[in-house]
Amino acid sequence: MxxxxxxxxxxxxxxxxxxxxxxxxxxxxxxxxxxxxxxxxxxxxxxxxxxxxxxxxxxxxxxxxxxxxxxxxxxxxxxxxxxxxxxxxxxxxxEEKQAFHTVDAGQASNYPFDPPILSRVAYKETIYGVAIDIGTTSIVASLVDLKNGGREIGVASCLNPQTQYGGDVITRITFAHQSEENTKKLQSAVIDGINRLIGELVAKTKVDPSDILHVTVAANTTMLHLLVGIDPIPLARAPYNPVFIDYREYKAAELGIKIASDAVVSLLPSLSAFVGADILAGMIAIDYHKETAPSLFVDIGTNGEIVANVKGKLAATSSAAGPALEGMNIHHGCRAEDGAISEVKINEKGEVIVKSIGTAPRKGICGSGLVDLVAELVKSKVILSSGSFAGTADLPPVLGERVIEFQGQKAFLVDPEAGIILTQKDIRQVQLAKAAIAAAIEILFQRLEFDIREVEKIYIAGAFGYHLKPASLKTLGLLPAGLGGHIAFVGNTAKEGARLCLTSKLALEEIVGVQKKINAVELSYAPEFMDNYVQQMNFPD
CATH class of the missing domain: 3.10.20.30 (Beta-grasp domain)
Structure with missing residues (x-):
């Protein structure tokens, strides 16, 4: 009433x-x-x-x-x-929310066990730490025993609560800058998410929160600014100078993290406005900075972060792939949750075989499913190199009958029973995303004066990248044509790098040192970017 x-x-x-x-x-x-x-x-x-x-x-x-x-x-x-x-x-x-899925494990190198916090606090029988990876889409927290070899005793993850204010960093930066209150809302959202995960971990492990004395945080530069309540607008405006990129410490009580009030919260260093602590932590996790073979390290997400290594010379950049590769801005796109189509295969008979997460009714297509789907449609000639749908007369009937008209555009019927489709506009979103990443990779190696055909190793990190198939990456052109090298999927290296910085003083020293050795390439200042971007828009023939 x-x-x-x-x-x-x-x-x-x-x-x-x-x-x-x-x-x-x-x-x-x-x-x-x-x-x-x-x-x-x-x-x-x-x-x-x-x-x-x-x-x-x-x-x-x-x-x-x-x-x-x-x-x-x-x-x-x-x-x-x-x-x-x-x-x-x-x-x-x-709408009922299904269980959210992310990757909480990754490859990790061996560093000597020597937790930096132990030399800074009075003796206690039990001391724990939490390593946190704050992504644009998800948050992962790892609870670590800092008195018994650095054993990981629990991992929890959730959707980043900030997604209710925007799916990508630029949208959140814009929202935060509208008012001080909005900046505080975004800070409160991520702190609430962290506290929820810590609460879940201590409940499962029976750890007393007051015994948690150290937190390390790996995140992109925007997420780090928002975590401490700083308006990140400088990151979105030329000359793109962050308020901070170096290693910082806070007390847990200052931030409202519900552990020991005097616990140290370490924000790991970033490189630039859009190359964050997450990619640097990932480098530490796999010792990428010590790699001797010409190689590439990519964390694919809404903001693709990329590092090239040629004979020890390191160059890094980021490229705004946008949220399409995580299922957003796609007509039937969704996050990696129960009911999401995560794998697609078109067999020699033209039959479309899909796999989805969990047992819930199919509701949409997540990022890995989207990459698979478009790659399979390109391989089957349903989608031309330009990104347009082929004429139905040129396709086998079993595929041609799936190409339909939808709201004035062509679309492909992925799952007739669930009514899930891929539209022409969806394909364009994928083209924009993959072109941004492929162009950035090309430019990095151009700056290092190295032929991409001679690259020997490619490391793909992140929750999204972990579920991709090498064949789909190449068919789609997400990796530029001619790029050589063995592809290894290394998982959530950001969390693993944060965990190493929690358990090893040497790892913490290494990440601070690595920051000084990388050449940051800002693509907005690269005159060749737009030409490369346009050239990468088409799918490989």
């Missing part, structure tokens, strides 16, 4: 939480203001279509954007939370 003509009641299910809000604000705004877990990867721009909700009550009339994205679902009680404005009392049903 309306309280007055300007204030209405909105109830969120299944939370059964009711709040009173002013007329005219969007459902997404109402959720964010009241800490309701409703994701808005595009920060309310109406471009991603991921904030779908069901409703009963009085909302504004559906917008053209909603009609285009939701189609007939609009008439069945579905709306986009960022577009629908509250015009009366209303009930909102949030």
């Amino acid at each position: 309306a309280v007055n003509k300007n204030l209405y009641e909105i109830t969120f299910h299944p939370l059964k939480l009711s709040v009173k809000i002013p007329a005219g604000i969007s459902v997404l705004e109402a959720a964010l203001q009241n800490n309701i877990p409703l994701e808005g990867p595009c920060n309310g721009k109406g471009t991603c279509g991921k904030c779908r909700v069901r409703y009963k009550g009085t909302l504004s009339a559906p917008t053209e954007t909603e009609t285009r994205i939701l189609g007939p679902k609009v008439g069945a009680g579905w709306r986009l939370a960022c577009q629908a404005r509250v015009m009366g009392d209303v009930e909102i049903w949030l």
